[in-house]
Every structure is written in C-alpha cells, then in structure tokens.
Amino acid sequence: MRLADAVRIYLATITVPNTRATYAAALDRLVADFGADTNVALLDREPDRVAGWFTFVWGGKAPKTFNIRLTALAAACGYWREQEWLAGDPLVRLRARPAPPDTSKALSRDRVTEILGSDTLLRERVLWHMLYESSARAEEVLMLDVPELDTANRCAVVTRKGGAREVIAWQTGTARLLPRMLVGRKSGPLFLTDRRARPSVAKNDVDPVTGRARLSYRRAAELFEIHTSQYDGGPYTLHQLRHSRLTHAAEDGASTPVLMKLSGHTSVRSLAKYARVSDDALRRYQADSDPAARRRSGR
Template sequence: MLDVPDLDTANRCSVVTRERGGREIIAWQTGTARLSPRMLAGRNSGPLFFTDRKARPSVACNDIDPTTRRARLSYRPAGELLEAHTARYDAGPRTQHRLRHSRLTHAAGEGASTPVLMRLSGHTSVRSLAKYARVSDEGLRRYQANSDPAARRLPGRA
C-alpha cells in the first residue's frame, strides 16, 4: 500500500510498504509522476487505490481512506480492472503479473544490474528474480557489444 503523504511527485519517488511490512523508497517514472495528482483527486492521506464502497469494520485502519472510509483496493479486483481496461489493445488484456514480468525483462535487456533489478522488483532472492527477468539472446548480444571496451573506441559509436 502507498500512503499518499509519502508520495513525492517533484522528485518522482515514494515510500511504500511491501508485502511483509518492510518500508522502502521506490522511484517513479515521469509518466506515473504526472498521472499521480489526477489519481489522488485532492486527497492527502490513505491508500492510493481504493474500492468504491465503505470498508467493513474488520479492515485494518491503514487500509482505509480516512475521509471516505473506503478500503484499499486489493490485488484481485485491481487485476480485474486492469484486464478489463486493457482488453482493447492488440496484444489483448494485460495482467499485473505480465506487466511486472515485462518491466523486469526490459530492464534486464537494457543491462540493469542484479541489485538494480532486485530493488526494482522488491525481490530479496536472486532465484525469485530469475523467474521474471529473462534476457533475450538479442539483449545479451546488445549488452555485450555496448560493454566491449574495444567497441567503445570505434569512431561513430556513442
């Protein structure tokens, strides 16, 4: 869950609470930082995404918007909304899992280091990370070419 006061759109970062309660800073890309004020709709506390109805009494206080009393949107309904709203695209509906896998794969293909990928994904185990971040043959060749000291000295290369 992301508490709104922890969102810093100017510096494109935020403090988030991970699955097991650990808190850390994550960096947002520019597009997310630009969308955030519209998603917040003037709120300054509570969950970032929440349901359209009031929370049951059994819901934890941290998972409730203090103004509207609505509950934090859980993973399954958020996934259903994402799939419904992305079904019209050529590749079909997107899932949260597919987006996560894709982001990590692209970052790995661009040469991101294992510690960067682990921080980006929130994984604490390289074994878990390996399930998501798979580098293609082309990505490996591109990385090798860009990191080759002899290739960097060739004229016309950036």
C-alpha cells in the same frame, strides 16, 4: 424492471469504453437469449437455467474468456441487487474456472507503451504507470497511503514480502498523473474504490474525506485483465507489468544490485526469470556490437 432496460442502465454506469464493450458482449447475449421484456427479478427463480445457458454459450471457450463473461454478469447482478431489482444471485450455480496466468512472459516495450497510454480511468492509469515504473508488486502499491508518498522525490516506502520496509521510486509518467488523481487529498489509501465503503470495512482502509474504501487487489487485477483482453496474447496480469520493467531494465544493462533493489529480491537466483533477454533485444545487441557494423559506420 425489464431485462433490456436493466442492462442498458447498468452499462451506462461504466465509463471506460473497453470495459463497457467487454461487459456488453455478455449482457447483450443475455438479453437476446432470455428476452428483452423478461423481468430481471425472474432470473432469481431460475439459477439452473441461467447456469445451463451460460455453460452452453461459453463453456467451450478458454478459461479466461469464460471468467471474463462471468465477471461481467456478476458485476451487473451486483448492481441490480443494489437497485433492489434483484434479490438473490442467479449465478449461484456457476464458479470461475482455474486459469493460471502466464506470468513468465514480459510484454514488449511497444505493448507497455500502448497500455499505459490507453484511454481509461485516471486511477487505473496511475496504478499501471506506478507498477511498471517502480517494478513493485501490486499488493505493495495498493497498500500505500497518501501520507507515505514523497512526491517531490518520486518515491515511497512499501512493505515487501517478509515485512521489510523499502523504498520504491517512479518516473515521469507517474509523477505527472499522480497530482491529478489526488486533487489535494492528504490522507487515506492512495487508490480508492468507486463507491463508498461498507460499514464493515476496516477504518484504515477507508478515506475519511470521501468515505471510499481501499481498492482491492482482486478488483485491480480484474480491471487490468478486462482492459487488456483486446490485445493479442491477452488478457495480461498486473504481475506482467513488474516482470516487463525488470526485463527491460536488464536489457538496458542495469547491474545486478540495481535489479535486486528494483525487484525487492534478496536472492540473485530469484532474478533469473526476469533477466531473460527478449529476441528483439538479442538482435539489437548483436547489431550494435557487430565489429563489421562498427567498421562500416566509421566507429
């Protein structure tokens, strides 16, 4: 299989435009530098060359960029192995670079609205809406099964850190999208992978109707980072959706007990990093509470 054709066929399987464009940046460079007519199977025989090429092209970039390009190539190689165009792993010499995410910063309301309203797969839209609106941890939401949902009351019971079982609740955005994703499904994990599960996957992580597996945290985080890499300050992390919701709730005047219930924290001290008011919120508060402004407006 020609490398150019292998890349074209793989990219055609990606339905999300932003993801396809991000992956194409790495794969098109691979074709340009290795040659369109190169047999994709030959990449197996030159892992040192592939590693050297990749490091030369992206080694000087930020760890996040380096890792996103590596993820794109790894995903393509995985697909090519499934098609039996590739036998081994040409990326065996490469490792992702440590890039601690900046989870200390909440996103602006406008940025959250932009992300939640973007054109992407329905599964991702439901997940991102639910994470923001409920402020639950991604690990908690991804472990939900369909029978655990109370769609009428817009809530579900999740297992928190430490094993406590608590209710999370969502809002209209999630409520509108959820039925479209479930399409009548009554069993299995709430969020599923795109493909059928391997035989080694645990039974309770597989939907008995479709045969697809539970979506992993790693894959969910990867998709979110790829999608948000286009934004200033991106890519973002799934944790920032939770952080942003708690910060916005604090700015809106939510009480400490409400914030603790939203976050699942049992210690007030743990809320400190989420209750930091943004610069915009501070300016809003000062303007709204300015005595002179109230007198001018006749209040």
